[in-house]
Amino acid sequence: MENGIASTKGEGFLSRMALNDNKAGMEGLDRDKINKIIMESSKGSRFYENELKREQQVNQRIEKMMLQKAQITEQQLKKAQAQVEKVASALERSRDLSRVIVHVDMDAFYAAVEMRDCPELKDKPMAVGSMSMLSTSNYHARKYGVRAAMPGFIAKKLCPNLVIVPTNFDKYRAVSDEIREIFADYDPHFQPLSLDEAYLDFTDHLDYRQSWPESSRTHHFRASSTATGEEQSELPQEALPEVKDLSPVLFEDSPSTSPCLLGSGGGGGAFEVFGTSVEEAVREMRFRIEQKTMLTASAGIAPNMMLAKVCSDKNKPNGQYRLPSTREAVMDFVHNLPVRKVSGIGKVSEKMLNALGISSCSHLGQQMALLSLLFSETAWHHFMEVSLGLSSTYIPRHEDRKSMSTERTFKELSKAEEQFSLCRELCEDLAEDMKKEDLKGKTVTLKLKNVNFEVKTRALTLLCAVATVDEIFAVAKDLLKTEIENESPQPLRLRLMGVRISAFVSSDDKKPLQRSIIGFLQPGKTDSSGSIQGMHQNPEKERLTNHSLQTWALTCPPPVQKCQKQEEVPWRSKQKGLEGGQTGEEPQQSFFQRAHAKRLQLQAARSSTQEEGHGENVSVINSIDSDAQKGVESSSKAHKSTASDLPENDFVEAQASTSGCGGTASESLTCPVCFKQVETTDLNVFNRHIDQCLSESSRKPNRSTDSDSESDLDLDIVRNGCKVLEEWREECEVNEEKNSEELESNRVDPQWQHGLKNDPTQTVLLINGDKETVTSQQPQSCNDKGPVFICPVCQLTQDTDDLTVFNHHVDLCLNQEVLHELGGQTSSRINTPPVTNSKAIDRGHLLPKQTSKGKSKRKDPPSSPPSKRAKGFGPHNTIDRFFR
C-alpha cells in the first residue's frame, strides 16, 4: 500500500509544487526541466518546508486510505457494488439532456487586457502580477511553464525575458462589465464565476432565436473607435461607417482563430450573419465580445455545467467546443477525461485517486464500489456523477455572499503593537466594504499565518450582527490578543493577517435572507432535471432546517429589529417580481429570526394605532435600534469597570446560553414542528424529538408556496410561527416575571456582552435587547383574544383557531396558486423525471450533492429555481413531491 504514495507521478517532486500543466497552452512542455527549476528556486525556503509538511499530511491521508482499502472484504465490496449500482441507475434515470449550458471563459484575461492596452507586449512573454505572485500569463509565457499562481521570481527563472505587469483590477472589472452585458443578451440569469468567466443557459435563447429574422442575428465588425457601450444588439443591419477587422489580441500560436475574422476583409460595413444553431449563437456571442473588447473568449457547450466547463477548455484559446446532447457522446467524452480536469477535483483529490489507480473518469466509474467505501458520501456521490457525466443543468442565480474578508501579507511582523494596529487597519477596510454592501455579520474570524506559512484561524460568533470598525475590531483584537498570549513569551511572527466576517443578517434587519420553501418556486427558471439530481440538496437542507430549529429552541431570541416600516400586514409583503425583491443580498436569518422580526413589526404597527395599554412596550420597541444600543453601552460601562487599551481587554465569551428568552427556566421546550411541549431540558432528547417530527411531517401530504421569495416569512409564521411564538411568548412571560427586575443587569451580563474599551467610544458588541423587547411586548402577537388567522394567499380571515385546519387551508390555497402560476409560465419545464427516493429524505443525508467545484457547491434545486433553499422550515421535501 505504499505504492501510491510518492510514486504516483513518477517524480520525486512534491506533487503540490510541481508544475501544473493541465492548462490550456501548456501542452508538451519540458516538465522535468521546468520542475527542476521550480524546485531549485524553492528548496530550503520556509515556503518549501511548509509544502513539504503538507505534502506529508496528504501522504498520510493516502496511507490511511490504503490501509482501509486493504481491509475491505469481498463481501463488503459486493454489497457496496449493489448499492452503487442502485444509485447509479437512479442517477441515470435522472439524466437530463434537454438543456444547453454554455461556459464562457476569456482567454488569459488579465494578460490579454494588458496586451491590448500595450501592444508592445503582444509578442513578448508576459504575465500579470508581481515578483511574488502572478495572476496569469499570456500564451507566449506559458510555453516556458510560466502560469497563474506561480511567483514572479520563479517565473523569471523559467523565462528571463518575462515581462511582469502589475494588476489593474479596475480595468479588468470594467471589461468584465462589458462582456457581462453581452452575456445577459443570451441569458439574463447567467452566473458569473469570476470577472472573466460565466455559465449561461442558452436553452431559452435558442428557442427564441429560431424565429428571429436575420437582422437580429447580424453583427458588425466594430468601427475602429473604442468599444461602444451598447453595440448592436439586434437591429443594426446597415453597414457602419468604417469597419475594420481589427485583430485584437491574437495569440501567435493559438491553434485557432476566430473564423469570423477571416472572411471579413477590411472594407467598410463588414458584418456577419449568424445562424440559429447553438454553435452559431455562441460564436456570435464570442464575436460580439471580441468586437466590443478586442479580447477573445472561449466557450464550451454541453448539457450540463460540469461538462460545459471542461469543454470551454478544449479549444482554448479563442475557440469553442460543443458536446452533443446524447448520452452516448457524453459517456464517450467522459471516458478518457482526466479527473483533474473536472472542476472540484484538485491536487489532493487527484493524488488520492491516483493512489487508487484512478486517473480518468472511466476509472472512476469502475471503482465506484471501492470509492463508496473509502470516501464520504458527498464525495463518492460526486465522483459518481462525474463518472456518468452528470451535473447540474440548472444555473443557480447568483447567491448572496456568505462572507467577506480582507487579508494582507507582509514582511515579518512580530511586535504585538504593530500587529494590533494592522489588525485595526484590516478591520477598517473590512468595515468599509461591509458598509458598501450594507451588511452585518455575527461571526468574526481572524486569520494568521506565521513566517513558516502555518495558518491559523480563530473565530467568535456574537449574538448580534456587527459591521462597524469598532465592533469588528473589538472581536478581532481579542482573538488576536488570545493568540498572542497563548504564544507568549514568544511573539507571533506573522507574515499574514486577515479578518473575515460571516453569518450575515441583513443590516436593516428586514430582509429575510433565508428564503424558505417559497424560494423553490421562483418563476422564471425551472429545473427540468429534478429527480435525483434535484434531491441532492434536499436532504442537506432537511438537516439544516432541522438544525435551525434545534438551535433556535435553545438560544436566545434573535436580534432586535427595526420595527417600523415594511409592510404593516405581514402577509401582504411583496408580490411576485421574478427578479425583484430577492435579488440583492439577503443575508441569512433563520425562520425564527424572521418570525421575530415580523412580530416586532406587527407590534410596532399595532402600537401606532392602539397607543397606551402597552405604551411603554411600544416605546421600547420603537427605540430599540437606537436606544437599546445606548442603553447597553452605558450599562456596559458600569459593568465593565475600567476601560483598557488594545491588548488588555477583558475577553468575555459571547456564547449564547441556553434556552430562549433569557431564562434557563423552562422545564419543557416547544417543538416547532408539532407544537407540543417536550418535557425535557435535554437538548439531545429535544433534538431527537424534532428529528422525528420532521421526518414524520416530511412524509405527509404536500404543501407548497407561491413563487415569491419573501412572503414566505409570513407564511412561516402562519404555519409554524404563530403557535411557536405564542408558546415562546408564554415562556417568556414567565421568565419575564421572574426576571423583570434583572433586566437591567441582564443587559450587561457578561455572558451577553463582548465589549471593548480601547477607544474613547466604548463599543458594545453584544446587545441583549431582544430579551427585554420580546418579553415586554409579548402579549399580542398572533392574537390577544384568540387567534385570528388570515390566509396569506386568499387574504381571507379563516374561521378557525385550529392551526392545523388553518394550515390545511393555506396549503390548498397555495397549491392552487402555484399550479396556476406554473401552468402559466413554464409548463414545459415542470415535467421532471420521477425519481422518488424518499429514503434520501428520511436519511437526511443520502445524496448530499455538492456540485464539487469549490464554487459551484451550489446544489441544484429540486425542480425549480433555487434561489435560496429553505432553512428555517421543515418539510420542503413535500414540495419536491408536489412538483415531481
Added chain:
DNA sequence: ATACATACC
C-alpha cells in the same frame, strides 16, 4: 460553533 483543508480564479 470552530478549526483546518481543499478548491477555484
Added chain:
DNA sequence: TACTGGTATGTAT
C-alpha cells in the same frame, strides 16, 4: 528578497 487574496465548502471535532 520574493510563494496572493477573496470566497465557498467539506471534514472533523
